[in-house]
Amino acid sequence: MSQESFIESTLRGFTKAFSKALISEQAASQPGLLQCFDPRVRVVGVLSLVISVVLSRKFAVITVVMVLTILLATASRLSVRSLARRVWFVVLGFTGLIALPAVFITPGRRIVLLSALHLSISAPGLRSAALLVLRVETAATLTTVLVLCTPWAHILKALRSLRMPAEIVTMLAMTHRYVFLLIETANQMFESRQSRMVGKLTGPDKRRMTARTAGVLLSKSVELSHEVYLAMLSRGFDGEVRVLTDFRLKVLDYLGLTAFVCFACVATWMGR
Amino acid sequence: MHIPDGYLSPSTCVTLYAFAASGWYSALKRVRRLLATRMIPLISLFAAFSFVIMMFNVPLPGGTTGHALGVTVAAIVLGPSGSILAVSIALTIQALFFGDGGVTTLGANCLNMAIVGSVVAYGVYRLIAGRSEVGARRRALAAAIAGYISINVAALFTAFELGIQPTLFHDASGTPLYAPYPLHVAIPAMMIGHLTFAGLAEAVISAGMVSYLQSSDIGLFRGIGDVSSLPTAAKSVESAPPLRLWWIVGFLMLCTPLGILAAGTAWGEWSSADLANPTMRARIEAASGNHAPPSSVPAGLQKLSAIWTAPFPGYAPRFVKSATFGYVLSAMFGVGLFVLAAIVTTRITRRPRKQESRS
Numbered sequence: 001m002s003q004e005s006f007i008e009s010t011l012r013g014f015t016k017a018f019s020k021a022l023i024s025e026q027a028a029s030q031p032g033l034l035q036c037f038d039p040r041v042r043v044v045g046v047l048s049l050v051i052s053v054v055l056s057r058k059f060a061v062i063t064v065v066m067v068l069t070i071l072l073a074t075a076s077r078l079s080v081r082s083l084a085r086r087v088w089f090v091v092l093g094f095t096g097l098i099a100l101p102a103v104f105i106t107p108g109r110r111i112v113l114l115s116a117l118h119l120s121i122s123a124p125g126l127r128s129a130a131l132l133v134l135r136v137e138t139a140a141t142l143t144t145v146l147v148l149c150t151p152w153a154h155i156l157k158a159l160r161s162l163r164m165p166a167e168i169v170t171m172l173a174m175t176h177r178y179v180f181l182l183i184e185t186a187n188q189m190f191e192s193r194q195s196r197m198v199g200k201l202t203g204p205d206k207r208r209m210t211a212r213t214a215g216v217l218l219s220k221s222v223e224l225s226h227e228v229y230l231a232m233l234s235r236g237f238d239g240e241v242r243v244l245t246d247f248r249l250k251v252l253d254y255l256g257l258t259a260f261v262c263f264a265c266v267a268t269w270m271g272r
Numbered sequence: 273m274h275i276p277d278g279y280l281s282p283s284t285c286v287t288l289y290a291f292a293a294s295g296w297y298s299a300l301k302r303v304r305r306l307l308a309t310r311m312i313p314l315i316s317l318f319a320a321f322s323f324v325i326m327m328f329n330v331p332l333p334g335g336t337t338g339h340a341l342g343v344t345v346a347a348i349v350l351g352p353s354g355s356i357l358a359v360s361i362a363l364t365i366q367a368l369f370f371g372d373g374g375v376t377t378l379g380a381n382c383l384n385m386a387i388v389g390s391v392v393a394y395g396v397y398r399l400i401a402g403r404s405e406v407g408a409r410r411r412a413l414a415a416a417i418a419g420y421i422s423i424n425v426a427a428l429f430t431a432f433e434l435g436i437q438p439t440l441f442h443d444a445s446g447t448p449l450y451a452p453y454p455l456h457v458a459i460p461a462m463m464i465g466h467l468t469f470a471g472l473a474e475a476v477i478s479a480g481m482v483s484y485l486q487s488s489d490i491g492l493f494r495g496i497g498d499v500s501s502l503p504t505a506a507k508s509v510e511s512a513p514p515l516r517l518w519w520i521v522g523f524l525m526l527c528t529p530l531g532i533l534a535a536g537t538a539w540g541e542w543s544s545a546d547l548a549n550p551t552m553r554a555r556i557e558a559a560s561g562n563h564a565p566p567s568s569v570p571a572g573l574q575k576l577s578a579i580w581t582a583p584f585p586g587y588a589p590r591f592v593k594s595a596t597f598g599y600v601l602s603a604m605f606g607v608g609l610f611v612l613a614a615i616v617t618t619r620i621t622r623r624p625r626k627q628e629s630r631s
Contacts, residue, residue, distance in 0.1 A: 006337055010329045017327065020370060037603065047375065054376050055282050056448050087371065095276065102452035108445070124447035126276035132278060132452060139277030152369060167300075167312060168361075174316035175323070175361050184322045211480020213327055218345065218481065219489045225317035229310055237309065244492055266451075 006206060007194050014187045021180065025081070027148040027262055032076035034145065038253040039154035040161055045260030046146040052264040053138045056271025059131060065267055066138040073145045087144050088137060097138045099129035160245060178224065185220060189213050273341075273430050273470070274366065277374030280433060280449045281441040288433065289379030295387040296360060296409070299353040306353075315354060319361035322346055329475040338473030341426075343389040344397070344419040347483045350491050352394040359386035359413055384429045393422035393478075406493045407486045412479045419478035420471040424463065427470070431455075431462035 030033070033043055049065060056062050073083055106125030113120045147155070153173070160169040195211065201209065282289070303311050325342030332338050360382045366372040373381045400414035436459030438448035453461065465504035475607050546552040557564050 002364075004542070006329055009337070010327065013327045013329070024369070037415065050277060050342040050375055050602065051282070054277060054285070057443060068286040091276070099452065106448065106452060106459070108447070123460070125452070126447055128448045131447075132436050135278035136276050137376060139376070140371055143277070143368070143375055147369055147371070155368065170312055171319065171361050172364060174313065176365055178320040179315055179323050179365065182320050183327070186324055191497075199335030203331060203333060207476050207480060210330055211330060211477055213489065214328060214342075214345075214477055215481045218321055218349070219484070220491070221317045221321040222314075222349075222489075222492060225313045228313040228317065231314065236420050242441075270312045 007190050011187060011190055012033065013157050014183050017183055020086075024148055025151065027078060027156075028151045032078070032149065032189065034149040035077040036070060036252060037256045038247050038249055039150050039158040040151050040247060041253045041257045042045060043158040043261070044255060045264075046142050048261055048264035049267070050142050052267040052271070053135055053142070053269045056135075056264060057131075058271045059127070059134065060137055061271035062131070066134065068263070069138060069145060073141070073148075076149050080147060083141060083144065085088070088129070091137050091140050092133065092162050095133050097153050099132045102129045102132075103128045121148070157247065169247055170179050174228075178221075178228075181224075182217060182221060186213065186217055189216065223226050273385060273427055273432060273466075274363075274373030275377040275384075275434070277376050279374075281450050281493050282376070282431060283435060284437070284450075285376045285379060286439075288383050290376075292360075292379040292387060295356055295383065298304075299356040302353040303357055306351075315350075315357050318346055318350060318354065318358035319365070320501065322359050322362040323365060325477070326366075328477070330477050332469060332472050332476065336469065338469040338474040340419075340470075340477040341385055341389060341423060342474075342477065343395040343426075344415055344422055344474060344478040346395055347390045347394040347418075347422075348415060348478075348482065352390045353391070355390035355394070356386050358389060365594050380430075380433055384426045384433070388429050389422045389426040390524055392425045393418045396421050399615040406490055411486065411493075413481045416475040416479035417481040418472035419536060422475040423471045424466050427466035428459070431459045434458045434462070 037045070053062055056065070070080065070083075103125040105122050106122050106128055108122040108124035110120040110124065111123050116126070152156075156169050156173050159172075160166060164214065176220050190213065191234050193213070287378065301314065322342045325345075326339060329337040330340050341359070343359050344433060346358050350358060363373060363381050363386060367375055367378050367381070395418075399417035400417055401408075401411045404410045433454065434451040435453065435455035437451040438454050441449045443449060443616060451458070525542045553565055
């Protein structure tokens, strides 16, 4: 691997994280069906559907949940193409690759014999692989739809009002905020290093450079935590974490919550 | 190593969440005691750092690249408790916000990478580094070995969790319902990648960062006590009285008669009387994949089973007629013994309290 590709692939990863976050924030601010509901309803509703998908053992039931998720995404102004690019192809590439050998090695009734390759496809293997891929696709799509339709701050507020400890919620919020600052810092360090490179780096030099960048990032993180802490003290932080949760449930939210939970219960019952 | 939703059965997810929760609880308690009000920004920034480190492409010998977890450096600088929290927070954001790893499998992922990874990395590092100088080369070597071993132990845990799925969760026709590969396939498949690439990436980044910190920021090696040397807020967080815990323990004790609902004997917990009883033998055979138990009670089992007779056999004291009351009484007796043991241990190990206030 060339030195350009090793730095550039890291930079590409940073850019992808930024663009994902940007797309999420934009989608969450659009009007749509899921966006109408209180964030707590969205979190509880979507997570109950995820749990029903994991509990379900039937192909048809998971397919129905997947279809409903796609309809929900469309009604929430999410592009099916972006879901396909962001979730379906990625999951298919990863889980599909993992599940593929199961089609051949799982013992059971053979349905296709590939004599040229000395392989056979078994019915339990095919069913098991298809079930795994469909279940993972559906669960990942549901989580993505939730994230794309809900700003991160609202997800955290919803988690807090669902009794997650305030300290954990604050740490999640602070981490999310500073992740992007540290990505930006690391991005700048790699870019400035790349702009000063005229020759080829040897393997040990590449490793030293990566470790040094990571080390500097660690020192900066600790320094930043000192500064953030002093800033918190200056604003009167006394050790107690207070998170403002000003959500109010309306009739529509109760209806939405009932619909989500009933659907999840029916899916779990049918798929048992 | 990030397990997505759908690979693990719900019961596995719940069990691993319970294990992870106990790890989070003890880590949070310890870090809160050490850092007090300083905890939130330090752990948050470390979590953000761990997140970014996971995105680094680490060049490896042979020309390829791999991704590290950064758990070893977090464990060295923050200690295992701080590292457990920081890496867990990073994994939570990855799962919730970036879809890397599942929501139902978050407990499993945190257990494998944050808890097992941190504890193993810290243990191996301390063992090899010993009392060597902070700037000694031995520390970089210790970090490399700790990184390599911790990632591989975490991967082994992951492989085990995935590998038990087809044995435990399949339908009537034998079709696996979750991860489809048994242990003899899952373990080699997972370990080959980690023994070669991922473990090496963690070793390279850990050793490299320790070397860098030794030359440029040696203060970070003094650990959590040193990085928390800023003034603390006026009101430090005190641990809440364990009243709620007592309510939970009481509730669980009242729930113990639920055990009566479970039919039969747990697999492998048969007594010599069970092995001699034809009805029980038929049940044991059915539960063991139609493998018949030995025709007579094994001599060793017969001999050893007579050594100790429990005061409350089968959670039913002989002097109590009601099975439900017997269960509750057994629970009270068991909890009482634990409380007594805890009080005695605390008395024995109690040390004079150090002055904790910092200016």
